Amino acid sequence: MTVRVRALRKSFGKHEVLKGVELDVAPGEVVGLIGPNGAGKTTLMSCLLGFLHPDSGEISIDDKRNDDLDVRRRTGFVPERMNFSRGETGWAFLRYMALLAGVPRSEVDQRTRTMLERLGIANASEKRLSQYSRGMLQRIGMCQALIHEPQYIFLDEPTSGLDPNGVLLVRDLIEEQKKRGAAVLLNSHQLAEVEKVCDRVLFLSGGVISRHETLRHVNHIVVAITMLPDSYDPVTVARLTAAVPQNNVVIATVETENDIANLVRELVASGAGVIDVRRHTADLEGIFRGEA
Amino acid sequence: MSTVVIHETMRRHFTSIAYWSYVALLTITAVGVSQFDRPGAMWPQLVTLLALIIGCGPIGPEFSSGTLQLVLVKPVNRAAYLLSRVAGVVLSVWIAALFAFVGETAGRLIDGTVPWATLGLTLFNTAADTILTVSLLTLLGSLTRAYFNLAIYFLVMIGIGILNGMLRTLGGIPDFVFQSLAVIERNLYPDVIQHFDRDWLLLVLSNAAVALLVACFAFRNREVPYGAD
Numbered sequence: 359m360t361v362r363v364r365a366l367r368k369s370f371g372k373h374e375v376l377k378g379v380e381l382d383v384a385p386g387e388v389v390g391l392i393g394p395n396g397a398g399k400t401t402l403m404s405c406l407l408g409f410l411h412p413d414s415g416e417i418s419i420d421d422k423r424n425d426d427l428d429v430r431r432r433t434g435f436v437p438e439r440m441n442f443s444r445g446e447t448g449w450a451f452l453r454y455m456a457l458l459a460g461v462p463r464s465e466v467d468q469r470t471r472t473m474l475e476r477l478g479i480a481n482a483s484e485k486r487l488s489q490y491s492r493g494m495l496q497r498i499g500m501c502q503a504l505i506h507e508p509q510y511i512f513l514d515e516p517t518s519g520l521d522p523n524g525v526l527l528v529r530d531l532i533e534e535q536k537k538r539g540a541a542v543l544l545n546s547h548q549l550a551e552v553e554k555v556c557d558r559v560l561f562l563s564g565g566v567i568s569r570h571e572t573l574r575h576v577n578h579i580v581v582a583i584t585m586l587p588d589s590y591d592p593v594t595v596a597r598l599t600a601a602v603p604q605n606n607v608v609i610a611t612v613e614t615e616n617d618i619a620n621l622v623r624e625l626v627a628s629g630a631g632v633i634d635v636r637r638h639t640a641d642l643e644g645i646f647r648g649e650a
Numbered sequence: 651m652s653t654v655v656i657h658e659t660m661r662r663h664f665t666s667i668a669y670w671s672y673v674a675l676l677t678i679t680a681v682g683v684s685q686f687d688r689p690g691a692m693w694p695q696l697v698t699l700l701a702l703i704i705g706c707g708p709i710g711p712e713f714s715s716g717t718l719q720l721v722l723v724k725p726v727n728r729a730a731y732l733l734s735r736v737a738g739v740v741l742s743v744w745i746a747a748l749f750a751f752v753g754e755t756a757g758r759l760i761d762g763t764v765p766w767a768t769l770g771l772t773l774f775n776t777a778a779d780t781i782l783t784v785s786l787l788t789l790l791g792s793l794t795r796a797y798f799n800l801a802i803y804f805l806v807m808i809g810i811g812i813l814n815g816m817l818r819t820l821g822g823i824p825d826f827v828f829q830s831l832a833v834i835e836r837n838l839y840p841d842v843i844q845h846f847d848r849d850w851l852l853l854v855l856s857n858a859a860v861a862l863l864v865a866c867f868a869f870r871n872r873e874v875p876y877g878a879d
Contacts, residue, residue: 401875407723409874430725441716443662450661457654458724502720 360384361406361510361541366415368401375401377565378415383541385509388532390552390573391545392646393562399545400438402562403514406543407435419510431460434508438515440495444488448479448498451487452505459506473501478527492519500531511535511542517551529555549642559642571642581618582638583608586631594628609638652726652734659738663704672700673746680750684757689765690772693750694842697776698783701743705784706800708735709869710791718874729866736788736862743780747773772844775851779842782854785861786838792869810835 361383368376375398383389393399404410406417408425419429442451452470461469474480477497482490490498496519503511513532517525532555535542546552552559553573561569583599584607595603599610599621612618618635625632663669680693709732712718721731751773758764790799814831817823837857843850 404875407719409719409722411871411873427725427727430723433723435720435723437716437719439716442720443715443717445666446662454654454658455720455724457658458652458721458726460725 360420361543362416362418363402363406364416366402366405366417367413368398368405368410369413375565376405376412376415379562379565379567381560381567383510383543385541386536386539387558388536388542388544388556390556390559391543391562392547392549392552392559392642397562398565399562400514403512403543403545407433407512429510431506432509434503434506434511436496436499436503436511436513436516438518440487440499442487444486446487447484448474448487448490448494449483452483452498452501455502456505459502459508461506469505470501473505474498476531477501478523493521493524496520497524497527500528504531504535507538509540511540512545513542514545515547516544517546517548525551549646553642561646574637578611578613579615579618580609580611580638581621582634582636583610583622583625583632584634585625586633589631590625590629595625595630598624598628651737652730655726655731655734656738656741659735660742663739663742669704669742669746672703673749676700676746676750677753680753681757684754684761689754689758689768690844693747693754694772694776694779697743697747697750698779698842700746701739701780701783702787702800702803704742705739705780705787706791706797706803708732708739708788708791709865710794710799711796713791713872713874714796722874728870732788732792732866732869733862736784739784740781743784744777747776747780768844771846772842774846775842775844778851778854779840782840782858782861785858785865789861789865789868792865792872807835807839 361381363379363381366376366379367374379398379402381389391399391402401410405412406424417424419426419433422429446454449470452473453466456466456470457463470483471480474483477500479494479497479501482494487495487498496516500516503513516532517528520528529551532542532544536557544552544556557572557574559571559573560567561571563569585595585603587606590603592603595608599608601608601610610621612621622632622635676693676696679696683691683693709718712721722728751769755764755769758769787799787803790802794802810831814828817827817831837853840850840854
């Protein structure tokens with residue numbers, strides 16, 4: 359049950375936008391897609407969703423073609439800008455989307471109500487979409503994408519136009535989808551957001567995935583422990599953490615949060631002056647500066 | 651076909667004030683023309699106009715507005731979506747035509763004489779013509795964006811007339827050119843007749859079928875990038 363892309367190429371006229379993209383998104387994994395403007399992120403998303411036909415290469419979702427109706431039944435998509443008949447009410451729009459997505463008629467009203475409440479726009483359900491603010495449209499975009507509990511979720515700038523509450527809500531929703539076992543591909547320019555929600559980040563540049571970084575591991579936690587200079591014995595620290603400290607920082611890998619506490623306790627007992635412990639993630643901003 | 655799409659298409663029209671205003675105008679006109687000697691006057695043209703107004707909605711404008719992308723990611727076959735949209739529009743127009751038919755029939759009932767056969771066949775042929783009109787607009791919509799389908803539809807219709815006139819003015823043009831123009835006009839823009847003509851009906855329905863077939867093929871292969879317009 360994976361989103362799998364191999365040697366994907368796509369050109370517009372003589373301009374080759376994608377030059378052999380390869381990526382995988384596993385169930386329960388949130389993968390971020392970042393890259394400069396014009397790198398082909400939207401083109402890649404469009405190919406994945408079957409809106410564009412690739413020149414060559416392979417896209418498979420759960421070992422099926424991406425335009426397979428069974429795959430579509432389990433796919434959710436949030437576009438960067440929510441465009442729909444603005445004369446429709448939020449309720450009518452969401453009902454239609456739910457029915458199209460194959461939600462049983464008997465459950466449609468209940469699910470619509472639940473989603474509207476979850477996204478905090480239940481009060482605006484009878485308003486026309488033309489009266490919705492950008493943030494509200496983005497929220498209803500999330501509603502239509504998640505109402506049928508999809509297994510493959512494609513998000514294009516889902517937090518664009520959202521207030522801080524909305525951003526936090528979307529973050530929670532993504533976390534929920536991940537826990538549910540959905541594979542999520544997030545296209546976003548907001549590096550801080552990507553860093554917070556993604557397990558892995560793919561950097562799309564020059565038409566290929568030029569770099570990928572693991573931010574969070576499924577089975578273990580990576581922590582960066584900063585110690586006071588000259589307060590520790592490098593050999594002891596290396597023995598306890600199985601890693602060599604550099605610039606007074608040791609990057610250790612543990613399995614649980616309890617292990618973090620135990621490790622810190624042991625380091626302190628060995629005489630190390632621990633001054634900072636934080637989960638280690640890649641420096642996306644640095645990578646972006648370097649790659650873009 | 652998708653009953654969800656057909657139902658939604660009809661629901662949107664039936665919840666529109668503009669649609670019901672037009673139906674009211676159509677019905678009043680039909681009641682009015684019931685005083686004419688000739689049955690089935692005027693309202694068939696108004697029904698065709700309604701078919702043009704709401705028949706230009708599928709595909710092209712949806713492509714430009716970005717609506718299609720939200721729909722196409724759902725488990726609905728592209729051809730099924732296109733045919734369902736056409737069915738929804740055609741049914742909405744038929745219901746409006748039925749109001750006109752009932753309006754004229756009611757008006758004539760007051761006088762006591764209803765030419766049932768002529769009125770019935772006018773309704774039937776108008777219904778058939780609606781299928782062709784909506785199918786042609788959908789075909790053009792599946793190849794273009796925004797409301798270019800309507801523009802092209804009218805451009806060809808007016809163009810044939812203008813070309814015909816210009817060529818006749820120039821003179822020395824072989825007859826087959828005029829015959830070809832007449833065939834194109836008859837196939838694309840047939841006049842609604844008031845009697846049963848099997849050939850006319852076959853022409854209209856087969857042209858509609860070809861238009862829908864080409865539209866399905868074009869739409870199936872069409873790329874729909876989001877944020878296109």
